[in-house]
């Protein structure tokens with residue numbers, strides 16, 4: 001009698017374990033599905049690149065107007081706008097990251113130094129690198145050109161400021 005009860009208990013335990021495992025597997029599947037859905041809803045390159053394009057144009061006019069904090073701010077969020085691509089396009093994002101950290105560094109340095117002449121040179125030079133990446137990724141038909149006015153006209157580019165004025 002004792003044995004039968006023990007076997008029954010064991011069997012019930014086994015069933016429970018099996019059921020729990022099945023529920024757990026289904027939960028993992030559901031979570032994975034949600035992650036996949038979230039990821040597919042995040043922007044890839046095209047959407048943030050629009051922001052990169054606009055902020056990049058604005059940087060120039062901010063520096064020209066002596067609004068160095070605005071230039072630093074635009075550069076910071078030009079890079080920040082690309083963050084979703086680290087999830088949606090990790091391999092390509094690495095190329096962006098090395099572009100921003102290395103190739104774009106002279107622009108950031110001259111902003112920090114408030115050196116207009118050096119900035120002008122570094123800024124104009126980097127446009128070729130933007131376009132080289134477009135070509136390399138099969139988008140040679142997207143060619144960045146310098147605008148005659150900022151992309152966003154609703155900001156005062158001539159307020160004098162320090163590059164360090166951007167809140168952390």
Ligand code: HEC
Pocket residue numbers: 044045046047049050052053054056092095096099126129130131133134137139142144
């Ligand atoms: C890592 C490579 C890479 C770098 C560096 C890069 N781009 Fe792009 N850019 C792309 C790709 C790829 C696209 C096409 C978007 C897509 O469909 O994937 C693009 C598209 C664009 C577009 C068109 C966006 C639209 O849909 O309207 C603009 C504007 C742009 N880039 C500006 C720039 C500027 C300005 C720079 C330099 C400061 C730059 N890009 C640097 C890869 C790059």
